[in-house]
Amino acid sequence: MNQDNSFALYRRLLQYVRPYTKVFVLGVLAMVVNAAAEASVPALLKQLIDGSFVEKDPKLAHVMPLALVALFAVRGLSDYAHTVALNSVATHVVLDLRNAVFARLLTLPLAFFDRQPSAVLMSRLTHNAQQVSPIITISLITIVKDSLTVVGLLGYMLWLNWKLSLLFFTVLPAIGWVIRSVGRRLRRYSHAQQDSVGALSHVADEVLGAQREIKVFGGQDYEQRRFAQVAGLLRRYTMKSVRTSAANGPLVQLIASLALAGIIYYATLASQSNNLTVGGFVSFFGAMALLLGPLKRLSNVNETLQRGLAAAASLFEILDAEPERDEGTRTLGRVSGHLRFEDVVFRYPNTEGNAIDRVTMEIAAGESVALVGASGSGKSTLMSLIPRFYAPDGGHILLDGVDTREVRLADLRANIALVTQHVVLFNDTIAANIAYGAPGEPTREDIERAAETAHAMEFIRELPQGLDTQIGENGARLSGGQRQRLSIARALLKDAPILLLDEATSALDTESERIVQQAIDNLKRGRTTVTIAHRLSTIANADRVIVMDQGRVAEVGTHDELLARGGLYHKLHLMQHRQSEISE
Template identity: 35%
Template sequence: MAGPGGRMMMGQSGERSMDFKGSGRRLLRQLLPEKAALWVMVAAGVGSVALSVAGPWILGKATDLVFAGVVGREMPDGLSREEAVEGLRERGDGGLADMLSAVDFTPGRGIDFTTVGGVLLVALAVFAAAGLLMLVSTRASTRVINRTMYRMREEVQAKLARLPLSYFDQARRGEVLSRATNDIDNISQTMQQSMGQLINSLLTIVGVLAMMFWISPLLALVALVTVPLSVAVAARVGKLSQPQFVRQWQSTGRLNAHIEEMYSGHTLVKVFGRQGQAAQEFAEQNEALYEAGFRAQFGSGVMQPLMYFVSNLNYVLVAVVGGLRVASGTLTIGEVQAFIQYSRQFSMPLTQVASMANLVQSGVASAERIFDLLDAEEQAPDPVRGARPGQARGAVALERVSFRYDPLKPLIEDLSLAVEPGQKVAIVGPTGAGKTTLVNLLMRFYEVTGGRITLDGVDAAAMSRDDLRAGIGMVLQDTWLFGGTIAENIAYGASREVTREEIEAAARAAHADRFVRTLPDGYDTVVDDEGAAVSAGEKQLITIARAFLSDPAILVLDEATSSVDTRTEVLIQKAMARLAHGRTSFVIAHRLSTIRDADVILVMENGALVEQGTHEELLPAGGAYARLYAAQFAQAVAEVD
């Protein structure tokens, strides 16, 4: 569904290609507030890699000492190294002489185990220090990532609070939840598994490459022959698998949205016998997720075996050329041993970087979905210094108000109304007439496109939304309870700390105290977010008690008695009447018999105010109100017959 400015809204399929580079850079910028920890992580990583890179060279020296001892033990004592090599040449062993010319041996002397042991102890200390520095780097990395995800979750939560109601009207709830939970968790896991390892791999590549050129530029160039092939393989596989990761997470969002809808409405699904259809749609969404996930994981999974193949090619080339260099006396066995270790170390991070491509691609795909949410158009910001009425009396005025959801389709046009403090205003009309829209405009869930709404003489647009809504209480037909005790649910309506006595007083005023005390734990009875422990009418009484605690100057009442028994309906009507007493109230009326005593009745059709007056004035006029009233009366008679 297209939002303002053509932005793609949630729930859309994945035809749009992903901006991998832009989203990746933006994700990295999320790390900048943790600069100090980042520098610690990088510095410790550099130190760890430097020591790790020095290790093979030190071990190579130990190998040379052992080999020199073995060679020296086999040579006659009393000769110099040069004389021993020249003697080999005279006997026709030129190849062996060339190889031993690079070995620092002493004829007649065997292995110097003291020196070899000292070198090995140095190597052990170097590797231990490298491990400790890597531990420091890992700890800093963990801190950076967790702090970054903490801020990102806060940004998402704050963004959801700033989004207009129209965004949630167009988005599937399960899709929003998937972005706020699954995608953020996926980003966190991706960064935990890849960031530290990626930095360590890149540093290792640089350090190992420097050591390889220092030992033998020729062998280093041989080792680099396979790098272009590695890059080409990684780029090709990444290009093919990236769109599949985008589709995977989009399919995840759609599947979660379907599951959430089917779970929330499981009763209706069973009542209307739609289990088969729901299961079929689930199977289709699950199949789409399977296909996208399989292609993404398989496409990126072939990266590692391909990179291992390239790595083994590199190993063979280095071993062959290195052996020839040892035979010619250009390099020692220890140097070639160290070089082969370096070639493995060089290939390993390349393989790791390539194998992390699937993680990175998946994480960046989720990051783009989060950034799409963070970039969604927000509601207009509140004024820096919002205006406030001098005294909240409840006077409301609509001055030539216009509103339309679609710029090409007018809904409310040129609506004017003046409501005095304490008046009861009933809003009636057929479905789609604009009754709820009018209330949404009053609450600034939507902004008017023309005219203005004033509260006690102050333009609502000049007030902060918090100040505006603090003076308005709502009791809607769709009740909402959160997971907690009944006392906590009632106290939710207060903008300050309230006592148990105040909570119970509000419940008594709403006629809820009696049924609450019959529950096992009374006011401490825990209800879930679906309110499963209480009936629909009881939930409504709890929400009315909540409104009593808020003590608003203006009330918005959406009659909610259609699904309750007669006795509970009477209790709700009494509670709502008591709540509205002395306050300005707007009642969205479904049963016209309940609003005969309204001070003003607004009759709406197609977004326009077509009639305005009292029951006694409108009924004899024979207009729209009279037709609605007659239709309900005729329906009641038919039901009796």
């Protein structure tokens, strides 16, 4: 990233400082005072030596120690003030950035999450966001305070002896070139480091979530190699950054020491010709010595600055991502649930062929429709178009005669409930999970009624704290059938007129499937239901079965009609029947 982008990034980041301007200005003023106090040390040193030791002024002998104490007291207080003030601002900025990024993540379309692994996004939200803080603390303190200190010391040196000072100025272009060259390389390595952290988080997340598969299939060695490869890549980029940063300080100090050696030589000659007092010589030498610390910090600040700017760039990528389009302006109350698809076309980005190809069909209000077909036939994609998880590329989807594109997303999705085979529960109580997303404030009786209808109270009553039981991460303390029944209870409590069921019983054993199927039958009453099921036995009672093939509607009819027709549905049914006989 070029220098102009660096300044643009920094300016954008400083916009997040604006709400805390007063504290920020206080911190900057404290830095100015601290820099002035530090630059005053050589001048005080000159007065101390020339006045107390050379001229033996009795007043200065009493005043100078007090002045020295006062100067260091000012330095200490101003150092404390700017450190606390700027860290307060920095932590607020990190908090605001995290909140802003998290809020944007909630508005992004599913297509964004299809491209970005969740572990990488988590790394940006936690690790990368924290890397921004040193830009406002360490980097800013160094840039402002040390720059002012350098200016003050150089100004004093010019005033003390401008000829000697000019020698020091000759090395500044070389120092500037080193800092700029190192900065470019550090930015590149910082980007690579942060990408590696995201990749490491992704691998670790996959491994921690797939312990059963890894153990059964003996994948330990493979996963160890995969993790070691990514961790090694992170170490390699980290060491490149360390080596570049470590070389930066010594190079700057070497260049400065060359000027320092020349200055000492000429200063010695000047003192021999009585052009420089003892106090002046010590003061000038002290000012040069004090310059080395700020110069070293200024040369090394690039690493922190570039790492923070690279982190800020990764966060701004999320903030600049286009949110889910909600161009609808029409509001809807409770709909009847009549759905119509008119020549609907949809294609996933960077793929060949349409996932949905000119589908036209109608689902009456209150009708139960099953979508079946081989994997990749378009069932899940077609269902995802109903709540506008994806927008069709062509055609229209009408809900009660209204194009869903014209409807506000919140109103559209308020009329839809979803139950999938991959149940998502939150690390909270059973009651909170059932009430999640329910309109208004459901009462305890409402939650119990939904749980009862979903056949969930049968196991909830046996738990030590009933509805108030904490269920762990994604319901880890519950069985698959129990989690599924909580998902159904959640859909029941929402009481939406349209119900989407995606393989809701595919991962359950026979007994759990029987109980869950009863709960689903209760849930489907009076609702427009669209069901995806690989096991055709679970949708035999559907009002209609729609058979999908390569993104198109191949057959439509009841279970018995399609079997009698002897087409694609009949073939799928025979195939599953043979597989079940083999498994028995």
